[in-house]
Structures are given as C-alpha cells and as structure tokens.
Amino acid sequence: MTRPKDLDPSSNPRALLGCELRHARERAGLSQEALGGPLFVSGSFIGQLESGTRRMHMEYAVYFDEKLGTEGFFARNCQAIAKSKYPDHFAEAAEAEAVATTIRQYATLLIPGLLQTKSYAEEVFRAYHPTATQETIDAHVAARLERAHLLDDPTTPLFWAVLDEASLRREVGGGAVMAEALRHVAGLGRRHRIIVQVLPFKAGAHASMAGTLKLMEFTDAPPLCFVEGPDMGKLLDDPATVTRHALMLNLLQAAALPPKESLALIDAVAQDYEHGEQHP
Structure with missing residues (x-):
C-alpha cells in the first residue's frame, strides 16, 4: 500500500494519532495487514487510520497500545479527541x-x-x-x-x-x-x-x-x-x-x-x- 505522507497534527485532530500509529507499527516491524488482522479490519483500514482519513475508536486504541507497547498513548489521546460537534x-x-x-x-x-x-x-x-x-x-x-x-x-x-x-x-x-x-x-x-x-x-x-x-x-x-x-x-x-x-x-x-x-x-x-x- 502507498506510504502515507507525514501530516501536520495541528491541521487535523486525527493526524497525531495517525502519524504515531504508523511510526509505532513500523518500529514493531508489522505490516498494515498484520496489525489489522486480529481486529478483523483490513490493511486498508489501518492505512486510513494512519492517513487521518478514519477516526480511531477506543477499542482499536486499547489494542494498539497493547500490541505496540505504547503505554496507553493511543487510548489517552483517542479519548481526548473523541468529542465531535456532529452527531x-x-x-x-x-x-x-x-x-x-x-x-x-x-x-x-x-x-x-x-x-x-x-x-x-x-x-x-x-x-x-x-x-x-x-x-x-x-x-x-x-x-x-x-x-x-x-x-x-x-x-x-x-x-x-x-x-x-x-x-x-x-x-x-x-x-x-x-x-x-x-x-x-x-x-x-x-x-x-x-x-x-x-x-x-x-x-x-x-x-x-x-x-x-x-x-x-x-x-x-x-x-x-x-x-x-x-x-x-x-x-x-x-x-x-x-x-x-x-x-x-x-x-x-x-x-x-x-x-x-x-x-x-x-x-x-x-x-x-x-x-x-x-x-x-
């Protein structure tokens, strides 16, 4: 899959999580497909999280912290940006x-x-x-x-x-x-x-x-x-x-x-x- 470009975290509420997810996944030596498999989501879905296209839900954040050893980073930040002005x-x-x-x-x-x-x-x-x-x-x-x-x-x-x-x-x-x-x-x-x-x-x-x-x-x-x-x-x-x-x-x-x-x-x-x- 095409490698996503680096995003400016200040320009998109999901950009920070996406960038950090990509860095943590690559540091762990995992492909997008390998990371998504246990969650029953596609590698494309992981790519969408990394590019800031999709929102990271808490169940995924908890799993990423456990799998990638990020000590609660994704869960903390996922909760912080979860609130939306939209339904x-x-x-x-x-x-x-x-x-x-x-x-x-x-x-x-x-x-x-x-x-x-x-x-x-x-x-x-x-x-x-x-x-x-x-x-x-x-x-x-x-x-x-x-x-x-x-x-x-x-x-x-x-x-x-x-x-x-x-x-x-x-x-x-x-x-x-x-x-x-x-x-x-x-x-x-x-x-x-x-x-x-x-x-x-x-x-x-x-x-x-x-x-x-x-x-x-x-x-x-x-x-x-x-x-x-x-x-x-x-x-x-x-x-x-x-x-x-x-x-x-x-x-x-x-x-x-x-x-x-x-x-x-x-x-x-x-x-x-x-x-x-x-x-x-």
Whole structure:
C-alpha cells in the first residue's frame, strides 16, 4: 500500500494519532495487514487510520497500545479527541470529508449540507428536531455552516453534486428561503467552485432510486462511500461496494442534465419561487 505522507497534527485532530500509529507499527516491524488482522479490519483500514482519513475508536486504541507497547498513548489521546460537534452517526464521515480531494454526491430530497444556506439549514434542523431549544438548533446550524467552509478553497476538494429535481421542488421554509438557497447553489456552479447537475423527473428510473450516495476520494487512502438514513450513517470501504457506488454515480451523472442546462433549470425554479409561481 502507498506510504502515507507525514501530516501536520495541528491541521487535523486525527493526524497525531495517525502519524504515531504508523511510526509505532513500523518500529514493531508489522505490516498494515498484520496489525489489522486480529481486529478483523483490513490493511486498508489501518492505512486510513494512519492517513487521518478514519477516526480511531477506543477499542482499536486499547489494542494498539497493547500490541505496540505504547503505554496507553493511543487510548489517552483517542479519548481526548473523541468529542465531535456532529452527531455520532455522522462525525466520522464529516472528518473524512474534511480531508477528501474529491466528493461526489447524489441528493434526493434536499440540498446537500455543504451547499446549504443558513436559512435553509435552520428550516431543515427545525423539521428534524421540532421540540429542540433554539440554542440547540443554532449549534447544529453553526456546525453545518462551518463544514461549508471546506469550499472556501478555490480548488480543493472537487465537489460534484447531482441534485434530484425533487430537491429543487420541495419547498423548505417558503419561497424566499428556497430562492436564496438555489441562487447560492447556482452561484457556486457559475464561479466554477463546484460542478452541479440536475437529474430531472423526466429521466425516469435511475441507478439510485433507493436513496442518496456520497463517494469520497483521498490522496493517501482508498476511497470511501457513505450511506445514511434517519439517525444513522456508515462509512464503507469494501472495494466491491465502493466500485458499485462509483458506477451508480457515473450512471446518474450520465442521466442528469449537463451543467449548463442544470444551472438554467436551477435559476428558473429560483425565479418561480421569487415570484410565487412554484408548482411542486
């Protein structure tokens, strides 16, 4: 497997553990496969820990300390960085997303989190948590908007979104909120910060009728796909599964409108919202 580059521990909460794990493993003369075998995880998974792509869970940290003779280093530090501003089912995906070089995503019923405006995100979280305090909602929104800073870099990651037409037509928060949200997505596309396509209703049956898709690629680790449902989510690195999801995304991109036509449709729907003419 490709040797991962040295990471700056200050730039990534998992970088210190990843670097130290690699150094300790190599000092012990173990391959990634040999270290992962007793944990029933692949050598690729160990490589993802070392590259800072995956989060180290406590059960792994305890084992590494015992196997590598690191005197509790991994357990102590794993516990120290375990807390996340994101829900448990999404925390590891958000951390992987932050170091991805390419993110491809198909969204069915809502605009992806990285592309949401503040008003749109507030409406989404209020729908998810109808009895939550405003302080709780504000915290969720702040975390989502902080994630969106990932797109502040002009080139990395490459973000390619395929939006089902339903995500444009489902009115979240009223016409003004939707118009602002769609104008924001179109603006990112026109500034060449993202690639955005719309999968129109007229496309009919398609490769991902069952739900959303997200595929993330990295410089020093194998790709990951993320599957999500209500209050659940899981990162998958099985090569066959990742290959299948990549094919599904390729088929969705082929079935969707080209980027120029997609932006025109997004603009048209935004204009309908602005003039109160939206008809789901």
